[in-house]
Amino acid sequence: MDEELTQKQKKYEDDPFDRNLKNEMFVTESKRRMITNEVTVEDIVRERSINLFKNKCRIFRIPPDFREFISKQ
Numbered sequence: 741m742d743e744e745l746t747q748k749q750k751k752y753e754d755d756p757f758d759r760n761l762k763n764e765m766f767v768t769e770s771k772r773r774m775i776t777n778e779v780t781v782e783d784i785v786r787e788r789s790i791n792l793f794k795n796k797c798r799i800f801r802i803p804p805d806f807r808e809f810i811s812k813q
Contacts, residue, residue: 748764752765
């Protein structure tokens, strides 16, 4: 998606009055932001869920390979 946006930016530099291109760039950038926000929310939910689980189920031990999965970003 970044490559697509970079290409559109180059085209926009050539023709700054192209409204269609400007709208496409806006849509692409909006999609990128939405995806970034979703990933951030997923990370927060994953972290809070595992912390809650740890607090409620203290006897249970988390396997090391699962810890690696949890810490992925």
